[in-house]
Amino acid sequence: MSEAQATAPSGDREGADERLRETGLATRLLRRPELGALAGLVLVTLFFVTVANPAMFSLAGIMNFMAPAAQLGILAIGAALLMVGGEFDLSVGSMVAFAGLAFGTVLVVWDMPLIVAIAATLAFAAGIGAVNGQIVLRTGLPSFIVTLAFLFILRGLTLVGLKWATDGSTQLRGVKEAAGDGLVLQLFSGDAFEGLFAWLAANDYIETFRNGTPKVTGVPVEILWFAAIALVATWVLLRTRFGNWIFAAGGDAAAARNSGVPVTRVKTILFMVTAMCAALVAILTVLDAGSTDARRGFQKEFEAIIAAVIGGCLLTGGYGSAIGAFFGAIIFGMVLIGLTYTDIDQDWYLVFLGGMLLIAVLFNNFIRKRATGER
Numbered sequence: 001m002s003e004a005q006a007t008a009p010s011g012d013r014e015g016a017d018e019r020l021r022e023t024g025l026a027t028r029l030l031r032r033p034e035l036g037a038l039a040g041l042v043l044v045t046l047f048f049v050t051v052a053n054p055a056m057f058s059l060a061g062i063m064n065f066m067a068p069a070a071q072l073g074i075l076a077i078g079a080a081l082l083m084v085g086g087e088f089d090l091s092v093g094s095m096v097a098f099a100g101l102a103f104g105t106v107l108v109v110w111d112m113p114l115i116v117a118i119a120a121t122l123a124f125a126a127g128i129g130a131v132n133g134q135i136v137l138r139t140g141l142p143s144f145i146v147t148l149a150f151l152f153i154l155r156g157l158t159l160v161g162l163k164w165a166t167d168g169s170t171q172l173r174g175v176k177e178a179a180g181d182g183l184v185l186q187l188f189s190g191d192a193f194e195g196l197f198a199w200l201a202a203n204d205y206i207e208t209f210r211n212g213t214p215k216v217t218g219v220p221v222e223i224l225w226f227a228a229i230a231l232v233a234t235w236v237l238l239r240t241r242f243g244n245w246i247f248a249a250g251g252d253a254a255a256a257r258n259s260g261v262p263v264t265r266v267k268t269i270l271f272m273v274t275a276m277c278a279a280l281v282a283i284l285t286v287l288d289a290g291s292t293d294a295r296r297g298f299q300k301e302f303e304a305i306i307a308a309v310i311g312g313c314l315l316t317g318g319y320g321s322a323i324g325a326f327f328g329a330i331i332f333g334m335v336l337i338g339l340t341y342t343d344i345d346q347d348w349y350l351v352f353l354g355g356m357l358l359i360a361v362l363f364n365n366f367i368r369k370r371a372t373g374e375r
Contacts, residue, residue: 033312034324036363040310040356041327044334052341059206060215061341063223069333070226071281073326075300076307077233078277080325083308084237085270086250086317087136087143089129092304094154095278096285096297099125101161103283104172104292107179109165115184121279128154129275133268151301159294176290189287191218222284226326229277233322246270251318306353307332310360331356 048056055061075092082089102124107117132150136143162170179185186192194217200206201214208214237243248256249263257263278297286292309315310331311324339346 033319033321033364034327035312036360037311037321037324037327037331040360041331041334044331044338048334048338048341051344052338056338056341058215061337063216063220065333065337066223066330067220067333068336069330070220070222071285072300072303072307072332073226073329074222074229074277074281075304076311076325076329077229077322078274079301079304080308080311080313080320080322081233081237081246082270082274083305083313083315083317084250084320085246085267086253087133087267087270088147088305089132089271089274090144090147090301090305091132091150091154092274092278093297093299093301094151094158095125095128095275096282096300097158097292097294098128098154098161099279099282100286100292100296101158101165101172103279103286104175105161105165108172108174111178114179114182118184118188118283121283122276125275125279126272129272130268132275133271136271137264137267155294162292162294171291171293173291175286175292179287185287186221188221188283190221192221192224194218225280225284226329230322230326237322242266247318249317303332303353306357306360309364310356312364314364315361328360 056065075096079089079092099121103117103121106112106120107114112120128150132143132147135141136146139146159170162172166172179189191197197206197214197216197218201208201212206214206216237246245256245261245263245266248259248261249266253263281300282292282296285296307328308320308325310328311321311326313320313324335352336349339349
């Protein structure tokens with residue numbers, strides 16, 4: 001034992017030991033924001049395994065509920081990043097409709113190539129997101145109020161724009177014909193890995209119809225986009241300096257500025273990313289449907305925020321997880337489609353939305369206090 005250790009008061013040694021003590025596994029798990037969403041996913045899965053038709057968890061059934069989960073999840077991940085940064089965007093549902101109008105106009109009305117329509121739509125959405133962010137940051141108005149205004153502005157502009165583009169209709173058709181065919185279309189529409197699934201069916205690894213056609217012809221591309229965006233967002237949050245800036249800007253913007261974090265730039269980029277996620281959902285859904293209409297994305301802003309909250313995002317900012325939003329969106333898709341595999345009235349889905357939001361907020365607050373020692 002060294003002289004310093006021998007002469008140190010016992011209280012100092014205990015204090016040092018306390019500071020050096022490793023955090024327990026249970027505490028580390030409680031600090032993970034996605035814990036509640038993962039637990040909720042397990043409970044919902046067990047519920048449907050018990051009450052639903054077993055076909056729900058066949059390969060075809062899984063694809064059925066993962067497709068809408070992916071569309072919502074892309075929105076939810078964008079919303080989660082923005083919430084971690086301390087802001088809201090209530091206009092993403094209307095942005096889906098407005099971006100669908102922009103995409104359809106460039107592709108069908110102006111007869112531009114598909115790649116140009118996609119790029120223009122994403123850039124246009126990013127511009128609107130930047131406007132949202134600048135209004136919030138320059139005026140000091142709550143993002144809740146600013147984006148609520150844009151919720152109505154964008155929905156109204158969609159109605160006006162569709163009537164202009166179609167001579168009075170609120171639906172723009174002809175998208176599939178204008179899109180043509182090719183690699184770009186395959187990246188944003190249809191199923192991926194069709195050759196693999198055909199081989200699996202031919203070798204009796206997956207279910208087929210009587211004529212030998214596989215019941216599942218491939219993985220819907222929106223699911224691949226969903227998974228890729230979740231992985232990239234998680235990497236950005238946890239492994240990059242920009243991710244640290246997001247947490248800092250959402251936790252305490254003033255302290256973050258004093259530490260050199262470009263808060264205004266970070267939050268503006270987050271508004272742009274959220275709007276581009278909505279535009280991507282618009283492109284995916286419009287190409288699949290072959291048309292766009294004024295009600296596209298209706299109320300998706302609320303579902304996206306609820307999925308983000310279920311995923312562990314705090315309404316106060318500075319805390320959250322992209323993977324949590326990923327799990328939260330899967331819960332929504334599972335319940336939305338899963339109810340059709342049961343005898344339960346599908347209107348219970350709305351009750352589920354409200355109930356899950358309340359439970360998630362209560363659970364997240366409880367976990368946060370347990371993990372941080374707050375009272």
